[in-house]
Amino acid sequence: MQTLDVHNPGLPDLQFVLMVLALSTSDLEMLTIPVPVRKTVFNRCWALLHETPPPEKNEDRRLDLRESDEVTLDAMVIVIRRTFEEHHITHIAWDHPPSEPTRTSTPEAQPLVDRLQNFNPVDPNSSAPEQN
Numbered sequence: 001m002q003t004l005d006v007h008n009p010g011l012p013d014l015q016f017v018l019m020v021l022a023l024s025t026s027d028l029e030m031l032t033i034p035v036p037v038r039k040t041v042f043n044r045c046w047a048l049l050h051e052t053p054p055p056e057k058n059e060d061r062r063l064d065l066r067e068s069d070e071v072t073l074d075a076m077v078i079v080i081r082r083t084f085e086e087h088h089i090t091h092i093a094w095d096h097p098p099s100e101p102t103r104t105s106t107p108e109a110q111p112l113v114d115r116l117q118n119f120n121p122v123d124p125n126s127s128a129p130e131q132n
Contacts, residue, residue, distance in 0.1 A: 004092045006084045017076045023094060025061045030095035037087050044079045048072055
């Protein structure tokens with residue numbers, strides 16, 4: 001089970017906002033944010049960037065923060081924390097098994113990926129002899 005402290009996440013603000021928005025728009029069943037609160041968080045953050053209503057379809061509910069600035073980011077952090085405070089949420093917990101990669105490696109990177117998959121470092125505390 002993964003957890004995130006809403007007031008002390010241990011993440012930079014941008015990562016915190018991206019993490020919360022990703023969780024809020026996910027279909028995770030094992031998430032301690034009720035669906036109505038997830039929608040409220042997203043809708044309020046959407047309103048900071050857009051003058052149009054937020055999309056209704058979950059697959060369209062994505063925010064592009066590349067054009068935003070520090071003021072907008074700070075506002076999103078405040079909006080997220082206040083929304084969770086309104087609903088007495090201090091920690092977020094979720095359970096999600098690792099998923100398969102959604103993209104394949106580029107041909108240039110594949111040799112490195114293959115080598116890393118076969119990487120087996122020697123434990124310095126083991127009694128196994130070194131191999132040359």
